[in-house]
Amino acid sequence: MKAIVSGATKGIGRSITMALAAEGYDLGLGARNLEELDFLRKEISAIYPSLEVITKSVDFSQKHETRNFAETFMHYWGDVDVLVNNVGVYEEDNLDELTEQGFMNQFNVNFFSALRLTQPFVPEFKRRKSGNIINICSVLSKKGRKHAISYSISKQALYGYTKLLREELRAFDVKVTAILPGSTNTPSWDGIDAHVDEFVQPEDVANGVIMALKSNGLVEEIEIKPINPNY
Ligand SMILES: NC(=O)c1ccc[n+]([C@@H]2O[C@H](COP(=O)([O-])OP(=O)(O)OC[C@H]3O[C@@H](n4cnc5c(N)ncnc54)[C@H](OP(=O)(O)O)[C@@H]3O)[C@@H](O)[C@H]2O)c1
Structure with a gap:
C-alpha cells in the first residue's frame, strides 16, 4: 500500500503521516524544508524499517513544482492507494484589504495544489477501480470567517471540488x-x-483519516470541532 501526503512535516500532515506509517503504508511526502523532511524520513524509518519513505522538497504554491512532484511518484510507483491533500496556509484578511495577489497566494496552496496533485492520478485510480483521496478542508469550508476571506473562499473551493x-x-x-x-x-x-490544549489535536484528525480508509462504506466527510464553542 502506498500513500502520498502533502505538507507532511508538521501539524496535521505529520500526524496523518505517522498514522499511515503505523498502518503499513509506504510513503511519498512533500513539504518545502528539506532538513525537516530528512528528519521525518529517518524518524519513520527508525520505527518502521521495512517501509519505503520517499521525501521530496516542493513548493505546492508553484504549479510546475506540484505537477513535477505528482509525476515523480506516478513514474516511480505507477499508482498510489491513498492521496492526502493536506497542505494549506492560513492568513487573515478582510474584504477591505483583499488584494488579488494576496488571494492567489492562499488559493494556490489551499486549492490549486490539491487540484494539480490529484488530476494526474485520476486516470489510474479509475483504471484500477480503487483508491482513496482525502482532502483536508476546514470548518470554514461551510461557514466562512469575515476576517479570513481568502482562506475561507479557498477552502470552500476545495470542499466544492x-x-x-x-x-x-x-x-x-x-x-x-x-x-x-x-x-x-x-x-x-x-x-x-x-488555548491550544482545548483545540482539536492533530491525532484526532489522523484518526478520522484512518477511520475513513478502513471503512467499508464511503465516508463522505468528517467534521471535528473543539468541544468549547468559543474556539
Ligand atoms: N490548524 C488548524 O487549526 C486547522 C484547522 C482547519 C483546517 N486546517 C488545515 O489543515 C491543513 C494542515 O494545517 P496545519 O495547521 O497542520 O499546518 P502547519 O502546522 O502550518 O503545517 C503545514 C505543513 O505544510 C507544509 N507547507 C506549508 N506551505 C507549503 C508550501 N507552499 N509548499 C509545500 N509545503 C508547504 C509545511 O512544511 P514547510 O513549511 O517546510 O513547507 C508543513 O509540513 C491545512 O490545509 C489547513 O488549512 C488547519
Whole structure:
C-alpha cells in the first residue's frame, strides 16, 4: 500500500503521516524544508524499517513544482492507494484589504495544489477501480470567517471540488473524503495566544483519516470541532 501526503512535516500532515506509517503504508511526502523532511524520513524509518519513505522538497504554491512532484511518484510507483491533500496556509484578511495577489497566494496552496496533485492520478485510480483521496478542508469550508476571506473562499473551493470529485469517482469505486477540522493544535498557531490544549489535536484528525480508509462504506466527510464553542 502506498500513500502520498502533502505538507507532511508538521501539524496535521505529520500526524496523518505517522498514522499511515503505523498502518503499513509506504510513503511519498512533500513539504518545502528539506532538513525537516530528512528528519521525518529517518524518524519513520527508525520505527518502521521495512517501509519505503520517499521525501521530496516542493513548493505546492508553484504549479510546475506540484505537477513535477505528482509525476515523480506516478513514474516511480505507477499508482498510489491513498492521496492526502493536506497542505494549506492560513492568513487573515478582510474584504477591505483583499488584494488579488494576496488571494492567489492562499488559493494556490489551499486549492490549486490539491487540484494539480490529484488530476494526474485520476486516470489510474479509475483504471484500477480503487483508491482513496482525502482532502483536508476546514470548518470554514461551510461557514466562512469575515476576517479570513481568502482562506475561507479557498477552502470552500476545495470542499466544492471534493464533492464533485466524489460523485465522479464513486462510479469507479474510488472514495473521496472531506475532513473539516475546526481549530487544531498545530504549529500554524505558533505565536498566537490561544488555548491550544482545548483545540482539536492533530491525532484526532489522523484518526478520522484512518477511520475513513478502513471503512467499508464511503465516508463522505468528517467534521471535528473543539468541544468549547468559543474556539
Ligand atoms: N490548524 C488548524 O487549526 C486547522 C484547522 C482547519 C483546517 N486546517 C488545515 O489543515 C491543513 C494542515 O494545517 P496545519 O495547521 O497542520 O499546518 P502547519 O502546522 O502550518 O503545517 C503545514 C505543513 O505544510 C507544509 N507547507 C506549508 N506551505 C507549503 C508550501 N507552499 N509548499 C509545500 N509545503 C508547504 C509545511 O512544511 P514547510 O513549511 O517546510 O513547507 C508543513 O509540513 C491545512 O490545509 C489547513 O488549512 C488547519
